[in-house]
Amino acid sequence: MKVPKLAIFNREHEIVTPPSIEQAALRSDRFRLERESDWRRLEGILARLEKGRLRTLPDEDLLALPALYRMAASSLAVARETSLDAATLSYLESLVQRAWFQVYGPRYGLFAWMRKFLGGQLSRAIRAIWLDICIALFVMVAGAVTGWLLVAQDTEWYFRLVPGQFTDSRVPGASREVLLDTLKVEESASGLSAFAAQLFTNNAGVSILAFALGFAFGIPSLMLLVHNMAVLGAMLWLYNSQGLAWEFAAWLSVHGTTELFAILLAGAAGMHIGRKMAFPGTQSILAAAAQSGQRAAQVMVGVVMMLIFAALLEAFPRQLAGTEARATIGIFMLLFWAAYFFFYGRETTLKSGTAP
Known part of the structure; x- marks a missing residue:
């Protein structure tokens, strides 16, 4: 018989369990x-x-x-x-x-969450930061106008504003034919998927930076938006100088109405947190930051989705479509995002009694 190590025996030699x-x-x-x-x-x-x-x-x-x-x-x-x-x-x-x-666990699966998020939660979160969107939009327009005026007065500003990868042949003094060649329609989509991935990485970096800088009371986000739009304003001046403003706008609008909307929302989301921290009202700073941060995080999820879609538009329809088709796609996307963000889900909001 195998005896347990902790077993002891009584006087009758029976196994007894230790008291402990x-x-x-x-x-x-x-x-x-x-x-x-x-x-x-x-x-x-x-x-x-x-x-x-x-x-x-x-x-x-x-x-x-x-x-x-x-x-x-x-x-x-x-x-x-x-x-x-x-x-x-x-x-x-x-x-x-x-x-x-x-x-404490999640109440919805992935598809149920996506349906709820895209079915009105995202648009309501965006409408809740409408003031920050208006401020960011004003700053972006002002930045584009500033870039145009600076280059119009002194072309040296073009090289100070526009990154080096865009100044290969797109420089002041370039002929109409050279500039028009940069807007040409590609014959195939070969290799454009890698281009799409590169563009998504770049655009996502700008948007995330604009959002992250908002924690410093929104001022660095505004400066970043001004700088990026000044680049656009300088390039608009360049193409307009050769009578290609419409072609460039159409070429840009395919992805620009989605991409610039995403950057606008990212900057507004970051600025929303900074503004709430600077002016918390009756709340504590931590409570205001937590509430605004939750709302801004929802907006940033939508921004990432938009940037993925913008990268695909930039790599494929923009490169393969003509000027009229590009303009049509760009205008359609602008109307789609405006309708979705500012009108979709409003009836649900009013029925539920929640402020948009």
Whole structure:
């Protein structure tokens, strides 16, 4: 017979369990009996929720769920601290994990979340920062006008504003034919997927930077928007000087109405956080930053989606379509985003009584 290492013998040479083990088992049993009814109740509630039978759950059980979860979590902490038996620990760990997902876990799957997010949540978040959007739009227009006027007065400003990768042949003094060649229609889409990935990376970097700089009370975001739009204004002046303003605008509009909208929203989202931190009103600074940050994060998810779509438009329709088709796509996208952001989901907002 195999004798346990901790076993001892009495005078009749019978195996006797040491007192310490008996006490531990007794303590574990007492601990479980004192709380087992609550554990069983919690387990029953979780079983119904996991089977999707929420409607059959009594109101008192639903209201008791958070308290039962905290009680089970406390029991688990005590069980670990006092080194109770492995079966009790395993049971409590499983119970607490299941309860956590029901109390704090996501309520929607990916597709359900996407349907809810795109079905009005994003547009409502964007309408909530309308003041910041107006400020950012004014700054962007002012930046483009400033870039145009600076280059019109002194062409040296063109080389100070426009990045080097855009000044290969697109420079002041270039002929109409040279500039028109940069807007030509490609014969195939070969290699454009890599171009799309590069453009997405660049545009995403600008948008994220505009958003991140908003934490410094929004001022650096405004400066970044001014600089980027000054580049656009300088290039508009260049093509206009050779009578190609319409062709350049059409070439740019395919992706520009989506990309510039995304950059506008990113800058406005960052500025929204900075503005709320600078002027929190009756809230504390931390509370204002948390509330505005949650709203801005929703906007930034939409910005990333827009940038992915803009990169595809920039790499394929813009390169393969003619001037009229480019302008048509650009105008359509402008109307689509404006309608979606500022009108879609408004009826749902009014019905629910939530401020847009």
